[in-house]
Amino acid sequence: MSKAISAAPPRKAPMALTEALVTRTLRTVEDAGPTPGMVYMRDADYARFRDEILASAPAGPLKLFAYGSLLWKPAGEVRGGERAVARGWHRSFCFTVQRFRGTLDQPGLMMALDRGGQCQGMVFEIAEPVAANLEALLRREMTILPAVNVPRWLRVSTEGGMSQALGFVVDPANPRYAGKLDKPAVAATLARAVGHWGSGAEYLFETIRHLDACGIRDRNLWQLQELVAQEIGRSHATI
Numbered sequence: 001m002s003k004a005i006s007a008a009p010p011r012k013a014p015m016a017l018t019e020a021l022v023t024r025t026l027r028t029v030e031d032a033g034p035t036p037g038m039v040y041m042r043d044a045d046y047a048r049f050r051d052e053i054l055a056s057a058p059a060g061p062l063k064l065f066a067y068g069s070l071l072w073k074p075a076g077e078v079r080g081g082e083r084a085v086a087r088g089w090h091r092s093f094c095f096t097v098q099r100f101r102g103t104l105d106q107p108g109l110m111m112a113l114d115r116g117g118q119c120q121g122m123v124f125e126i127a128e129p130v131a132a133n134l135e136a137l138l139r140r141e142m143t144i145l146p147a148v149n150v151p152r153w154l155r156v157s158t159e160g161g162m163s164q165a166l167g168f169v170v171d172p173a174n175p176r177y178a179g180k181l182d183k184p185a186v187a188a189t190l191a192r193a194v195g196h197w198g199s200g201a202e203y204l205f206e207t208i209r210h211l212d213a214c215g216i217r218d219r220n221l222w223q224l225q226e227l228v229a230q231e232i233g234r235s236h237a238t239i
Contacts (some may be wrong), residue, residue, distance in 0.1 A: 077135030
């Protein structure tokens, strides 16, 4: 990415959720493949979403609002990087997964934008070829129909003013929407759930670490990592 990101201000205390604690949650999990009963997206579905997004895109470069794993694993190629705020939305571990960072026996939770509050993140430009990079992004973020994590144009504010950027928000009508869970319940799940992509604790740790590199501190995630660290201490024996 071409634009340097300013360092975060010094913290008063380090994260309670350390790499050593995250390592306790990791184990080798074979990908069980498609979850029974789920309808998986096909090439035609991805092409339809891609074309609808391109047709509705504002003039100029196609922008992406990154607030979680897209900060470090955007799938398609992106460039630039500018801090931004999406008002009316907040980060939330609000939908369940039985694959990737969870299993049928121990479902995990993934993060999306849910209604209310505001979210600080980063805006990137989707690089050329835009259609191919956009489809790669969709294939990473969306796997099942009806989609629980849906693309939407968001109004975001940066130092340069207001603009529209593509973000992924949760569909509260989707059966996989978990609702507004309290932090102890979320922490208990993140401390235990693991799939072939890794654990929920690892996902939280990496999100906070990369937000920190962008100079962003999310108070709710900071509180959550302390609870996850406590849960890991209780549920995983020290080796």
